[in-house]
Amino acid sequence: MEALAIYQRLKDQFGDQILEIVDRKTDPYCVIAPDAVVEVARFMRDDPEIAMDCLSNQSGVDYKDRMEVVYHLFSYAKRHGAVLKVKLPRENPAVETVEKLWSSANWMEREIFDLIGVNFTGHSDLRRILLPEDWVGHPLRKDFVEPLEYHGISTVRESPIIRLESKRK
Amino acid sequence: MNTLHTEEMTLNMGPQHPSTHGVLRFVVRADGEIMREAVPDVGYLHRSIEKIAEKVGYHGFMPYTDRVDYVCAMFTNQGWASACEKLAGIEVPKRGEYCRVIAAEFNRLASHLLSVGTMAMDIGAMTPFTHALREREMINDLIEELCGARLTFNYMRIGGVAFDLPPGWREKALAYLDHFEPIFDEYNALISYNKIYIERLANVGVISAADAINYNLVGPNLRACGIKWDIRKDVPYSVYRDFDFDVPVGEGRWGKLGDAMDRYMVRIRELAESARILRQALTRIPSGPVLAKVPRNFKPPAGECQVRIESARGDMGWYVVSDGTAYPWRVHVRTGSFAAMGIMQKLSRGLMIADLVTIIASLDVIAPEIDR
Helix, strand or coil: CCHHHHHHHHHHHHHHHEEEEECCCCCCEEEECHHHHHHHHHHHHHCCCCCCCEEEEEEEEECCCCEEEEEEEEECCCCEEEEEEEEECCCCCEEECCCCCCCCHHHHHHHHHHHCCCEEECCCCCCCCCCCCCCCCCCCCCCCCCCCEECCEECCCCCHHHHHHHHHC | CCCCCCCCEEEEECCCCHHHCCCCEEEEEEECCEEEEEEEECCCCCCCHHHHHHHHCCHHHHHHHHCCCCCCHHHHHHHHHHHHHHHHCCCCCHHHHHHHHHHHHHHHHHHHHHHHHHHHHHHCCCHHHHHHHHHHHHHHHHHHHHHCCCCCCCCEECCEECCCCCCCHHHHHHHHHHHHCCHHHHHHHHHHCCHHHHHHHCCCCCCCHHHHHHCCCCCHHHHCCCCCCCHHHHCCCCCHHHCCCCCCCCCCCCCCCCCHHHHHHHHHHHHHHHHHHHHHHHHHCCCCCCECCCCCCCCCCCEEEEEEEEECCEEEEEEEEECCCCCCCEEEEECHHHHHHHCHHHHHCCCEHHHHHHHHHHCCCCHHHHHC
16 A cells, blocks of 8 residues: 555544645655554554554654654555654653554654653653663753763863864964 | 572673673573573663764764664665665666675675674684684675775765775675685584584574564564565665565574574575675676765755665664755664664563573674664
8 A cells, every 4th residue: 555545544534633644755644643643553553454563663853843753654464654743742742652552662662762852651661771861851852952071971072183283382 | 398499680791791792781580590581771882873963964974874883884874875865866876876785785794794603602602703704804805995994884975885896896706706605505514504503593582473573673583583574675775676686584494483593594594695696786787987966065855754774684764854954853773683672571581591692692683783
């Protein structure tokens, strides 16, 4: 099935919960209401025509005015893919986890939580995965300011070029 | 009679453990020799490469992609370049695509050799490691001649590759293949059909096909479960359509389908397939330019795309968002090792501690690729 046909089928099934279908040359996607994520995702997994058996990628993006979580779904049975998006407010973004549908979401949601700061409600083990547990902030947010030091270790250094030039003088 | 009292203990394995292939840590809860669970703790090699991309621009990010997975850096190069080309609609010259395929497949050979070599070493067989590394050194020499580096290549560019094949390189590469193809028999005779080796691998860490898909395992790990899926074959990118090659899948000949032995054998057989692709590519490479005209101040139109590349560790997904400026808005790499580590906790339940090493080796996990 073509991605657009899949989105049309979702539209027929869920109506208002499908907020937008964006048709473009590279990777058309469809935006769904945050409350309907699990419902739509379950339909996409269990529907025999769509049969998305694999959550191939899940990313978070900070757009300064909103947060987005992007789901790249793929079906090994039908050999087609689809892209779902959820738009969330920037303050306390939260969306329900899809971990119970695809186990691969467990780690990917932890990564998004860690780096972007989206909360996944109902997640079994939502804690930082890549950064240390005492890290403050979420680095992939656009307004993140890197701390000058971490546990007494400086995160900045003098430019080696400036150092060389000052030696020459 | 008193029953023996057993107690659960928590062991720490890593981050500086020789068999963890980089800096990986496991918290193992064990009852004697039997693991209740091994919980991976990753992030020791996190360098925030995705954040760096937002600061250095499209061309400038190419050397950083090498560091995503330094064992097969050609594929990370190719993934990044392809994503940018897809965003901007750039056509790569035919010879450039052939150069990419040649470089990438040599890199796959090198990566798989390292994988099976270290796997044998983790199991306890030292000699096959030296044999595999000997072959890998020669490939590194070839790649060094091609692009000047042995590990972090920075060979590809948006729109093609940095350098054409040097004079006489094609003949050298073909001569290497003549030498390499019979090596399988040597390697197989040495280790693949060794009884002790098979006993250590067969029926260990069995992954069902449904689990593999559910946990998003990719590449050889997925194929070992009997699923015939290879991006090169099924969603052909670059010029892979031109080549004739097979996709080896697990057969469960020595134990259950999807065990560590299947994953090992899939890699061994993929070596042969890569050599086949290389021979075809080296004999058929067309003449022409290797790099398309791409502006130095590269600004792809606003938009986003995901590109999937079959790296040595499987389907590597590059998700790139552009806002039309010279700096990418967001880059996300979904790598094979990240997915493979996700299944560790489930896989380790009820196994012997010694088998944990086997599983890590058989999943071909590379720590920098998990942490990025």
